[in-house]
Amino acid sequence: MTNAKVRVELTQNPKEKVPEDKLGFGTVFTDHLFLMDWDEENGWHDARVVPYNALQLDPSCGALHYGQAIFEGLKAYNNGGKVYLFRPQKNFERLNNSADRVCLPKLDEEFALEALKEFVTVDRSWVPTTPGTSLYLRPLMFNSEASLGVHPAKKVTYLVMASPSGAYFTGGLQPMRLYVEDEYVRAAVGGIGFAKTAGNYAASLKGQLKAQEFGCQQCLWLDAKEHRYVEEGGAMNVFFKINGEFYTPALTGSILPGVTRDSMLQLLRDRGEKVHEARLDVNELFKQAQNGELEEMFCTGTAAVVTPVGTLVRQNHETGQLEEVSINGGETGEYTRSLYEELTNLQLGKGEDKHGWLVEVCDAE
Amino acid sequence: MTNAKVRVELTQNPKEKVPEDKLGFGTVFTDHLFLMDWDEENGWHDARVVPYNALQLDPSCGALHYGQAIFEGLKAYNNGGKVYLFRPQKNFERLNNSADRVCLPKLDEEFALEALKEFVTVDRSWVPTTPGTSLYLRPLMFNSEASLGVHPAKKVTYLVMASPSGAYFTGGLQPMRLYVEDEYVRAAVGGIGFAKTAGNYAASLKGQLKAQEFGCQQCLWLDAKEHRYVEEGGAMNVFFKINGEFYTPALTGSILPGVTRDSMLQLLRDRGEKVHEARLDVNELFKQAQNGELEEMFCTGTAAVVTPVGTLVRQNHETGQLEEVSINGGETGEYTRSLYEELTNLQLGKGEDKHGWLVEVCDAE
Secondary structure, rough: EEEEEEEEOOOOOOOOOOOOOOOOOOOOOEEEEEEEEEEOOOOOEEEEEOOOOOEEEEEEEEHHHOOOOEOOOEEEEEEEEEEEEEEEHHHHHHHHHHHHHHOOOOOOHHHHHHHHHHHHHHHHOOOOOOOOOEEEEEEEEEOOEOOOOOOOOEEEEEEEEEEEEEEOOOOOOOEEEEEEEEEEEEEOOOOOOOOHHHHHHEEEHHHHHHHOOOOOOOOEOOOOOOOOEEEEEEEEEEEEEOOOOOEEEEEOOOOOHHHHHHHHHHHHOOOOHHHOEEEOHHHHHHHHOOOOEEEEEEEEEOOOHHHHHHEEEEEEOOOEEEEEOOOOOOOOOHHHHHHHHHHHHOOOOOOOOOOOOOEEEEEOO | OOOOHHHHHHHOOOOOOOOOOHHHOOOOOOOEEEEOOOOOOOOOEEEEEEEOOEEEOOOOOOHHHHOEEOOOOEEEEEOOEEEEEOHHHHHHHHHHHHHHHOOOOOOOOHHHHHHHHHHHOOOOOOOHHHHOEEEEEEEEEEOOEOOOOOOOOOOOEEEEEEEEOOOOOOOOOEEEEEEEEOOOOOOOOOOOOOOOHHHHHHHHHHHHHHHHOOHHHHHEOOOOOOOOOOEEEEOEEEEEEOOEEEEEOOOOOOOOOHHHHHHHHHHHHHOOEEEEEEEEEEHHHHHHHHHHOOEEEEEEEEOOOOEEEEEEEEOOOOOOOOEEEEEEHOOHHHHHHHHHHHHHHHHHOOOOOOOOEEEEEEOOO
8 A cells, every 4th residue: 555646636726825823723724634545455545635515414424423433633744945854753653553443544654744745745835934823734534334233344445634823822832720620531441532533622622611611721631540641731741840850750651652642752862861652740840840750741732832820720629619730830830841842843953853753755946 | 502403304104013922132223313413613513304314424534543523322212102211311421521521512411411302302213112122222432533633522423323133131130251361451540541432442451362262251451450359241330249348440441331230339328338439459359259258240231231241351470371260150140130130120110210210201102
């Protein structure tokens, strides 16, 4: 499949581009889509780049009813006249792990990357150039079979869409407030939490709204079993600097193995820091925040790369009162800032790419 | 909204009907769809019955990426020349509970029922008449907003589709073998298990395939916390007759509150049986099956109404061997059969409808 051809049908009606300072997230799409089909008889076939258009789906389409859908998120950057991807191999590796969990067919990862590069090349004029902007890429695989039977898809669609995205922080890094969610859970061990699959996101909305009601930007998810061990911060992985060492929740099956998480672990190890993937008790963290041992805290994800956490908020269920603790006085930690700068510089080709994380796609327009 | 009009646009190209003895499940659809839209500004609007057709969805449609979709399943029966629904109010009540959990807008339950009746009336010629057949109705509500942002839908589609369905058991009740799944979990307390939402079904596929590998039709799900207490059997609720009394798992938040489960509980109480909604330890159940105290076991759901369980299978993780126990010698229990007959007779209008469960729709054609 690696040498399979990608058919390209260019749009006859290019869209007008949105000015780069008006870009938000996920509402502006490029001129084209990448599409590929799978069925039991033919496997993956008909890889094609076509004009961006609505999908025609039977109302019984399995993905709509049964959530058999998985996705990825990664970015293309314009680094001084060339377009680069950052560690795209990790995304396709994870996509295949997600596919296995919800019984979707695997992709040939090498072909998927070549096809992605071809797609990005077609839409290269959409890669924005303002600092902090990027072309967000969204691979999506879903059950497109017309059947109400609950069974693994016999017909599957894989697509990639692209969305030019604005700078996440326009006024510098902004520390978040996180609400410790101890009622709703995002995922359980034995469930689908490690997979980037549709249902995890629907499950997270209610907690997210609750966090906002309590004046927080995101919630801090705890484990499903004891509601005590930290899992994720919103839809991001989470890191702690405690007494000069670094901690992030171990991947126990209910946590998404973030690509940025993995890059951050490598970057910290490259700096010679002590890094622990561990089980982190939220009660301990509150104490450590209060006595200053918890020096800094931040979240990692593709969208914002690094987001500092300034405040943790939780409800005392006996009194109904909210308790909050600040971390580093509620401000962005200096170490967190240096990590953000190092990682974003790497993505923009400004650092030494010692692990070969940048993948060149094409010349920018 | 209750008096809102439903616009009806009849098809100009009625489909040819599939013979009733060739009907399976969920692949044949009627001539029409019911559709209704919601957005923040207008609320629910444009209720309409239109010719069955593909949906046009933006590739960024929130339901495809984030599983923000909920559904229901119920049946219309041709009872001697009239079309009836069975307890449809319970389905709309549950749909609204599901909506709340995944942050979708609620329906006016009374209007939804009136609209459903109008839709079924339009497609009444599709209600099959052979014993055991029915017109399966599938209400579906999903996020149809074109945005990759993870947030509650700002644009929602509600539809109802209808599928004439064949008899579930063609050769009489068939006892199932259930595989006790102690690795994968369907749902956790605090999660979305009580909601009829897309992600629960994607999460269940892997366990289902594993059960089949072990020669079983479905798996018996256990709780996410201790992998010890029974939750559901496949996508059905589960009942046990132990020492002459009846047991079903209590609704703790991770179990779907089945309409058939509720009807079964009422029917058992009407018969004067002792009924317990309880926490049921699978290890105890194995012992009770071995010593004959577990007299009968069956699952309940809309599709099959009542399905007997003849055998429980589990893996001994120390030896890798499979252990199995049979219930009532692996045969359909007489009491289970009598419950199946009483409930299906009620649905077909042959029993005394003392709880007012049947809702008349229209004359059949």
